[in-house]
Amino acid sequence: MFDLLKKKLASFTQKISGALEKKEQPGPAQEKTAAQKTVSEEAPGKEALGKETPPAEEKTFPQETEQPQVEPRLQKQAVVEETARVEAEEKRKLAPKIGAAKKIVSVFTGKVRISENELKPFVEELELALLEADVEQNTATHICTKLGEKIVQREFGGQKVKEQLRELVKETLEETMKCRTIDLLGKAREKKPLIILFLGPNGAGKTTTIAKLAAFFKKNGFSAVFAAGDTFRAASIEQLKKHGEKTGTRTVSHAYGADPTAVAFDAVKAAQANSIDVVLIDSAGRQETNKNLIEELKKINRVIKPDLKIFVGESLSGQAILSQAREFDKEIGLDGFILTKMDADSKGGTAVSLIFNLKKPVIFMGTGQEYGNLEEFRAGKIIERIV
Ligand SMILES: Nc1nc2c(ncn2[C@@H]2O[C@H](COP(=O)(O)OP(=O)(O)OP(=O)(O)O)[C@@H](O)[C@H]2O)c(=O)[nH]1
Ligand SMILES: [Mg+2]
The missing domain is CATH 1.20.120.140 (SRP54, nucleotide-binding domain)
Incomplete structure (x- = not known):
């Protein structure tokens, strides 16, 4: 890293x-x-x-003349x-x-x-x-x-x-890297249920990150429910349910091909009925150019009005992440980022560019495949580490 x-x-x-x-x-x-x-x-x-x-005695410095x-x-x-x-x-x-x-x-x-x-x-x-x-x-x-x-x-x-x-x-x-930060635990204390939508390109680590966050909230005394909003990719619902079993989190799901907004809606209702603190909405992996899927996200945004929309992107994707994030931000509006696979990224420049260009915070970074491999992203701490 x-x-x-x-x-x-x-x-x-x-x-x-x-x-x-x-x-x-x-x-x-x-x-x-x-x-x-x-x-x-x-x-x-x-x-x-x-x-x-x-x-040594000459304390004036060379003029900027010819080489x-x-x-x-x-x-x-x-x-x-x-x-x-x-x-x-x-x-x-x-x-x-x-x-x-x-x-x-x-x-x-x-x-x-x-x-x-x-x-x-x-x-x-x-x-x-x-x-x-x-x-x-x-x-x-x-x-x-x-x-x-x-x-x-x-x-x-x-x-x-x-x-x-x-x-x-x-x-x-x-x-x-100057940018406001987002305190997820503070937000969960302020609003119940706190509704968070996760979006980003396929394979970036959305589903895994949602599971890590459920574990993070649980560790800090908050309960969570998953909304299986990826009704598009085969096996995505089973994948999320498995994480639910491992982290002790209930998963609200519909059939494949169902409207993700309806799934998210049911998850919010379930949270309200059962006094659950946080709703974590998964979404299908999509490229920013995929209009149908972008429309699907816009509908979730319109109807569910999530409190936070978090873009999950791979740190490894380097500069490509900027155009992806910009497009998602333009279409849906983003609050912050989670950068995954930092453990596999030996370069490190992605986070700096993302914050500088989008002026939004990186909230967490994924540092491995285990639930515990999620670190809060503190710019000051990172700078201490690299300078
Ligand atoms: N090394 C490492 N691997 C990660 C990290 N986060 C996720 N992964 C791996 O990345 C792969 C894809 O993760 P998913 O969570 O399925 O990604 P996704 O964005 O939900 O993918 P789609 O649902 O297909 O769009 C999995 O093998 C994860 O274990 C991380 O921080 N570090
Ligand atoms: Mg997924």
Whole structure:
């Protein structure tokens, strides 16, 4: 979960802090050379930043003027390889010295800034990295622009440059994922029965998530009833009933092909008659383009007026989830999301893009096939985990 996103952000802060430290190198020439090697090893963006390290006493920073002249590619490649070989050899011989130099560069003697031009290659690299981690383009551009502004405005100094950078990344993600949350238990306390409709593409995990939620409500002292609103897919009713047996939840169902609105209606009546706290309405898996099924959902919405309409989507589906969610939102109106199969998603960008684009909360995330594999989604906690 979130592994790739975490890795990409860590690599970004590592490179920028390396570059900043390099700009701020103090001390005699001997130490400086060793230190430079250490930093340049940690800062692959060195071409943009590394060529003109200002002397320690010079606290003004390079103007955003022309880039140094670029040598022919092959020649440059040969030089890079030779330098790497020599550096590796020297590093082996001078390990203790480099260790000492490392300490020197990690202590800032003054304040240092990075210019917009210097930052540019790093930010461009970050944008690509975010796209790789399933963050959608607009979201990635937003993050890079805002983070870039924060970094350029900041004066870095002291020993904790990486910490300072991490704080800026955190702040940017918090702003990007800023969104109201939904407290399901609070809602269940306020209204009885609380009626929740689940919808989303087929195979996303709607039925499984409904079962997990029944277990969640039960654990917190609330009773639930299922409405078998998927009268479309073979075996869907039996699947829900099985979950009902396992979680101790009653299932209200009609025959296959019946009107899902009628099933939901009966489930609400059953909840009212039996003092049940929550009605969980399953629906057939559908693509947002399937007009008949969308009409069916609209009818449930019109007649039953659910308190919450929750879109269940696979985190694995990456950016495709955005167009699906937008279309369902346009047609039916959504209150929030549950992202499933997070356990199988090593990238992590889907949640960030979903919240940023739709401005609606991810309430829970599915992290496995067991009933207990449902985690409340707290943006702050997630950000702590990835930055
Ligand atoms: N690993 C993992 N698997 C999940 C998760 N949630 C659901 N699944 C699996 O995904 C598959 C599909 O789940 P369903 O609950 O049947 O999905 P659905 O959206 O109801 O599918 P349709 O009724 O066909 O539209 C099942 O094998 C589930 O066990 C999760 O969080 N993690
Ligand atoms: Mg289902």
